[in-house]
Amino acid sequence: MAKRRVEVFSLSFLDVICCGFGAVILFYTIISAQSGVERTRQAEDLAAQVSLLEEEVLRGAKNLVLLRNTLEKTESETVSAASRATQLIEALQRRREEAFIYDASTLAKRERIEQLKADVQALEESTRRLEASASVQTPSAERAGAGRSRASRRYITGLTLKGKRILVLLDRSSSMLDADLVNILRLRNMSASDQQSAVKWQRALQIGSWLINEIPDRAEFQIYVFNTDVRALLPETAGDWLPAKDLALREKALTAIFDLKPEGGTSLINALQATKSLPMPPDQIVLITDGLPTQGATPPALRRFVDAGQRARLFDEAVRGLNRNIPIDVILLPMKGDVPAPHRFWSLARETRGAFVMPSPDWP
Numbered sequence: 001m002a003k004r005r006v007e008v009f010s011l012s013f014l015d016v017i018c019c020g021f022g023a024v025i026l027f028y029t030i031i032s033a034q035s036g037v038e039r040t041r042q043a044e045d046l047a048a049q050v051s052l053l054e055e056e057v058l059r060g061a062k063n064l065v066l067l068r069n070t071l072e073k074t075e076s077e078t079v080s081a082a083s084r085a086t087q088l089i090e091a092l093q094r095r096r097e098e099a100f101i102y103d104a105s106t107l108a109k110r111e112r113i114e115q116l117k118a119d120v121q122a123l124e125e126s127t128r129r130l131e132a133s134a135s136v137q138t139p140s141a142e143r144a145g146a147g148r149s150r151a152s153r154r155y156i157t158g159l160t161l162k163g164k165r166i167l168v169l170l171d172r173s174s175s176m177l178d179a180d181l182v183n184i185l186r187l188r189n190m191s192a193s194d195q196q197s198a199v200k201w202q203r204a205l206q207i208g209s210w211l212i213n214e215i216p217d218r219a220e221f222q223i224y225v226f227n228t229d230v231r232a233l234l235p236e237t238a239g240d241w242l243p244a245k246d247l248a249l250r251e252k253a254l255t256a257i258f259d260l261k262p263e264g265g266t267s268l269i270n271a272l273q274a275t276k277s278l279p280m281p282p283d284q285i286v287l288i289t290d291g292l293p294t295q296g297a298t299p300p301a302l303r304r305f306v307d308a309g310q311r312a313r314l315f316d317e318a319v320r321g322l323n324r325n326i327p328i329d330v331i332l333l334p335m336k337g338d339v340p341a342p343h344r345f346w347s348l349a350r351e352t353r354g355a356f357v358m359p360s361p362d363w364p
Contacts, residue, residue, distance in 0.1 A: 093305060096305050097305055100181075100305065101181055101182060101185065107336075107337055111336065111337075159286075159329055159331070159355045159357050160355075161211065161214050161215050161216060161219070161284065161286070162216070162284070163219060163282065163283040163284030163327075164218075164219050164220065164283055165219065165220050165221070165222075165241055165278075165280060165281070165282045165283050165284070166215055166219055166220070166221045166222075166282060166283075166284045166285075166286065167221070167222050167223075167224065167274075167275060167278070167282035167284070167285045167286070168208065168211050168212075168221065168222070168223045168224070168285075168286045168288070169224050169225075169226060169271045169272075169274070169285065169286070169287045169288065169289075170204065170208050170223065170224070170225045170226070170233070170257070170260075170288045171204070171225075171226060171227070171266060171271075171287075171288060171289035171290060172225045172226065172227050172260050172261070172262045172263070173226075173227040173228075173262060173263070173264055173265055173266040173294075174188050174227075174262055174263055174264060174265070175262075175266065175290055175291060175294075175335060176198075176200060176201050176204055176262040176290055176333070177195060177198045177200060177201055177262050178198060178199070178200050179200055179290075179333070179334065179335055179336050180336050181335070181336070181337065188263075192261050195261055195262060195263075196260075196261050198262075200290070200333060201262050203333060203359070204288055204290075204333060205257055205258055205260070207288055207331055207359070208223070208257050208288060209254055209257060209258075211286055211288075212250055212253050212254055212257070213250070213254075215244045215250075216244060217244050217245040218244070218245070219244045220241035220242060220243055220244060221241070221242055221244050222237070222240070222241055222242060222278065222282075223253055223257070224271065224274045225260060226266075226267065226268075226270060226271040226274070227262075227263060227264035227265060227266060227267070228264045228265045228266070228267045228270070228295050228299060229264075229267070229270060230267075230270045230271050230273075230274045233253055233256050233257060233260075234249075234252060234253060234256055237249075238277070239277050239278060239279070240278075240279070241278065241279070241280065265293075265294040265295045265299075266289070266291070266292075266293045266294050266295065267293055267294075267295045267296065267297065267318075268289070268292075268293040268314070268315060268318035268319075269293070269296055269297050269314070269317060269318035270297060271287075271318075272318055272319070272322060273297075275326075281323070281326065282326060283326060283327075284326070284327050284329070284354075285326060285327070285328045285329065285354075286328075286329045286331065287328060287329065287330050287331070287345075288331045288333075289330070289331075289332065289333075289345075290332065290333040290334060290335050290338075290341075291311075291332075291334065291335040291338040291341040292308075292311035292312060292314065292315045292338060292340065292341050292344060293311060293314045293315055293318060294306045294311060294314070295314065296314055296317060296318075308338075308339075308340060311340075312340055312344065315344050319348055322352070324351055324352050325352075326352060327352050327353050327354035327355075328348055328349055328352045328354040329349060329354040329355045329356075329357070330345040330346075330348060330349045330354065330355070330356050330357070331357045331358075331359065332345050332356070332357070332358045333358075333359070334358060342358065
């Protein structure tokens with residue numbers, strides 16, 4: 001019996017192979033389709049995220065504008081707050097000054113009670129002195145100011161003008177209006193004529209007039225007036241020594257001194273520095289003042305209250321480096337409550353071998 005031939009590549013095998021390839025192709029087609037769907041879905045998700053980010057960017061830009069506006073508003077409010085803080089500081093300073101005034105007024109009232117007894121004794125002594133001098137007529141040559149000042153030259157003892165170059169420094173600050181701080185503040189707001197006629201200021205002018213007439217004819221003189229600044233009484237003579245024998249100059253100085261008005265603070269250092277502007281240094285300085293300085297060489301950046309300790313330091317700064325060989329005579333019209341002033345000025349006069357005088361309240 002003959003063997004049957006076996007065909008490896010029969011029709012059935014080819015069908016199976018084709019079906020398998022077809023299945024594979026179908027599988028890959030399905031996978032490819034699913035991948036496209038997935039990419040489309042991912043693209044849509046990404047587009048949605050991009051849209052979301054764009055909205056967030058817009059919101060961020062709006063917030064940035066709001067923040068900028070808020071920052072500008074904050075800066076404006078900061079400037080306003082700084083201005084208000086400055087105003088509050090100034091108001092606080094004014095309140096402190098008012099409190100000091102009230103304290104000084106209270107202290108002055110207490111001092112007046114104790115001073116009444118001393119005033120009674122002073123009046124009794126003044127009465128006895130007047131009775132003793134009533135029989136003595138002051139010669140007309142010993143009247144200062146050619147009728148403008150009736151101050152007797154004999155009154156101030158211990159102060160002799162004997163220098164060859166005499167410099168007179170006259171304090172014309174606001175404190176020269178009165179010995180009481182409350183009255184000073186009251187007079188400072190009054191008219192110029194009221195200020196010029198203040199009792200204490202008139203005493204200072206009478207003393208200045210007395211000095212002008214007491215300068216020896218053989219000497220030279222110069223008169224500077226000072227508050228926070230310093231200037232010559234006769235501006236055209238600044239930096240020059242004037243011959244005392246020139247009676248016209250003396251009369252001109254007498255006229256000018258009674259036209260002065262007290263104002264401003266007190267800078268003793270500027271007054272003493274004026275000695276350096278003269279061609280030759282003075283050999284005698286006469287200082288007419290009423291208390292310790294309230295300002296140094298330059299005004300403070302911020303207006304503030306100056307207490308007793310600061311005024312003492314300003315005084316020490318002013319006299320530091322002075323030529324102790326030049327006698328400084330001090331005529332003090334003291335302020336009430338300025339306790340350290342007499343001791344400080346007495347020490348200055350003593351160290352420079354000058355005289356220290358506090359005229360009695362009833363002079364001239």
